[in-house]
Amino acid sequence: MSKSGHSRFSLTRIAALTGNTFTELVRLKVFYFLLIFALLLIGSSIFMAQLSFQQEFQVLKDVSLGAMSIFTSLLAIVATAQLIPHDVEERTIYTILAKPVPRYEYLAGKLGGVLLLLALSVVAMTALFLIALFVRQEMLVGVTLRQTSGLRPEQVQEAVRTLKASAFNVNLFPGIVVIYLKAALLASLTLFVSTFATSNIFTICVMVFIYFIGHLQAMAREYWLQQNSAGWIAKTFLALVALVFPDLQLFNLVDDIVAGTAIPGPLFAQTAVLGCVYISVYFFFAWVVFHGKEL
Amino acid sequence: MIKPAVAVRGLTKVFPIPFRRTRVVAVRGLNLEVAPGQVYGLLGPNGSGKSTTLKIILGLVSPSSGSTEIFGRDSREVGSREAVGFLPENPYFYKYLTGAETLRFYGKLCGLSGVRLKSRTGELLELVGLQNARDRRLGGYSKGMLQRIGLAQALIQEPKLVVLDEPTAGVDPAGSRDIRDLILDLKRRGITVLLSSHLLAQVQEICDRVGILANGVLVREGRVEDLLAIENQTELILQNATPEVLNDIAALLKKSSARLIEQRQPQTTLERLFLEATKAPAER
Numbered sequence: 001m002s003k004s005g006h007s008r009f010s011l012t013r014i015a016a017l018t019g020n021t022f023t024e025l026v027r028l029k030v031f032y033f034l035l036i037f038a039l040l041l042i043g044s045s046i047f048m049a050q051l052s053f054q055q056e057f058q059v060l061k062d063v064s065l066g067a068m069s070i071f072t073s074l075l076a077i078v079a080t081a082q083l084i085p086h087d088v089e090e091r092t093i094y095t096i097l098a099k100p101v102p103r104y105e106y107l108a109g110k111l112g113g114v115l116l117l118l119a120l121s122v123v124a125m126t127a128l129f130l131i132a133l134f135v136r137q138e139m140l141v142g143v144t145l146r147q148t149s150g151l152r153p154e155q156v157q158e159a160v161r162t163l164k165a166s167a168f169n170v171n172l173f174p175g176i177v178v179i180y181l182k183a184a185l186l187a188s189l190t191l192f193v194s195t196f197a198t199s200n201i202f203t204i205c206v207m208v209f210i211y212f213i214g215h216l217q218a219m220a221r222e223y224w225l226q227q228n229s230a231g232w233i234a235k236t237f238l239a240l241v242a243l244v245f246p247d248l249q250l251f252n253l254v255d256d257i258v259a260g261t262a263i264p265g266p267l268f269a270q271t272a273v274l275g276c277v278y279i280s281v282y283f284f285f286a287w288v289v290f291h292g293k294e295l
Numbered sequence: 296m297i298k299p300a301v302a303v304r305g306l307t308k309v310f311p312i313p314f315r316r317t318r319v320v321a322v323r324g325l326n327l328e329v330a331p332g333q334v335y336g337l338l339g340p341n342g343s344g345k346s347t348t349l350k351i352i353l354g355l356v357s358p359s360s361g362s363t364e365i366f367g368r369d370s371r372e373v374g375s376r377e378a379v380g381f382l383p384e385n386p387y388f389y390k391y392l393t394g395a396e397t398l399r400f401y402g403k404l405c406g407l408s409g410v411r412l413k414s415r416t417g418e419l420l421e422l423v424g425l426q427n428a429r430d431r432r433l434g435g436y437s438k439g440m441l442q443r444i445g446l447a448q449a450l451i452q453e454p455k456l457v458v459l460d461e462p463t464a465g466v467d468p469a470g471s472r473d474i475r476d477l478i479l480d481l482k483r484r485g486i487t488v489l490l491s492s493h494l495l496a497q498v499q500e501i502c503d504r505v506g507i508l509a510n511g512v513l514v515r516e517g518r519v520e521d522l523l524a525i526e527n528q529t530e531l532i533l534q535n536a537t538p539e540v541l542n543d544i545a546a547l548l549k550k551s552s553a554r555l556i557e558q559r560q561p562q563t564t565l566e567r568l569f570l571e572a573t574k575a576p577a578e579r
Contacts, residue, residue, distance in 0.1 A: 016403035027391040090387040098381035099404045295355045
């Protein structure tokens with residue numbers, strides 16, 4: 001507390017800003033993308049009618065988790081990019097910062113609102129995905145029971161167990177958490193870019209560029225560093241790129257999950273910590289720029 | 296010694312223009328003080344530095360040199376804004392919030408909660424005459440209603456100083472009169488008001504003191520009566536004066552060195568005429 005009784009940090013103020021940002025984003029009808037996600041699931045189920053059940057579950061997981069990753073990343077960028085420019089354009093930022101609200105609380109509230117929206121979106125998409133997986137599994141169990149009606153009960157049970165094992169796998173959840181962390185990282189980075197960007201279109205363009213570099217840089221790095229001819233200039237350049245742009249490939253664990261491979265605990269923990277560090281560092285950069293910004 | 300509500304000392308603000316190697320001086324060596332309980336008007340043409348000065352006082356823009364204080368505290372300190380309410384020019388609030396939700400949001404930012412926040416929200420909606428629109432979204436509010444909800448949010452934490460940037464800009468005469476009455480009510484309650492305006496007649500009516508800015512420089516400053524008084528002239532306003540009385544006065548003047556410059560019937564203002572003409576029949 002300062003000498004006047006004004007608290008330098010207030011969770012109540014941040015919660016008020018978070019709640020307001022969340023309402024703002026919900027009213028922008030960003031949830032429409034959930035409809036596209038549901039349609040994708042239905043579409044992929046129709047396509048899968050000609051596949052074996054292992055292939056079918058693999059495609060369903062591949063499509064669902066891939067779509068979840070792309071949709072949450074897009075949502076994180078688009079939703080965050082317009083928050084500060086919109087407040088500046090409409091002058092609502094003056095009424096907020098003219099109250100005893102430190103600028104880092106304003107930023108934390110904005111980011112908090114986006115993270116809440118992303119969390120709810122991921123929960124909704126996970127629920128849709130699990131429902132689709134369960135419905136398909138039950139349909140296939142029915143088919144299997146009909147096909148194996150002449151076999152011994154142990155053989156029938158074994159066939160059903162194998163089928164269920166290919167459908168649901170507990171490893172899906174760490175994978176979904178990593179998808180959320182990647183989207184949260186992109187939201188934090190977008191917030192940073194929007195503190196100095198002149199418009200939200202500029203922010204979105206920069207972020208799409210960063211998104212692709214973030215995914216491709218690991219591949220490029222591997223390729224260049226394997227070349228014996230890679231000199232110090234190439235190495236320095238790659239090190240700089242790695243420092244400035246997040247390595248988004250590290251958050252791409254979908255392939256492992258789809259293949260049914262368990263994500264090792266240490267790898268999950270390492271990815272989670274890395275995600276949190278990226279989020280904190282970009283938030284700090286956003287504050288450094290926004291702290292001295294003339295409104 | 297009583298600390299001034301607002302103290303501006305040697306304030307200069309320079310905005311560099313990128314890529315042109317040039318700069319704009321928005322405010323130059325400004326000094327002014329606003330005493331507690333006073334209504335102070337900052338006047339000046341567009342681009343004279345009024346809004347920049349207000350933003351610096353509120354800590355939204357940092358000064359190039361000089362300092363600003365609110366009740367003795369550096370206005371760059373976030374805590375100094377506990378005592379301040381601000382209404383920007385042409386404010387747009389979150390359109391998806393209702394009037395009551397807007398006040399609750401700003402109240403939470405000022406640390407209000409529970410029963411106090413609820414009662415304060417009700418009081419302010421009544422004060423600005425928006426009780427009937429409390430549950431309507433701001434997207435459906437008129438310009439005047441937005442201005443009034445803006446004033447209500449500025450007052451949510453019972454500030455000692457209220458800063459209003461063009462509070463009546465774009466508002467019709469009736470709405471403008473309501474805002475003027477609210478400002479006079481604040482003055483009666485001992486709240487200091489610092490406002491910028493283009494409406495000179497209104498400023499003259501409500502302000503105790505004014506400062507006139509031109510090109511970022513304070514060119515005139517003082518009490519309204521002192522600035523407007525023509526020292527060697529006297530105004531007499533008579534009621535029910537017969538022609539004989541007027542003749543007697545004229546005769547008396549002839550005997551002295553005084554000169555009658557103008558004799559006319561006082562006129563009402565266009566604002567009063569407009570308000571009278573547009574008033575609902577029941578109100579007349």
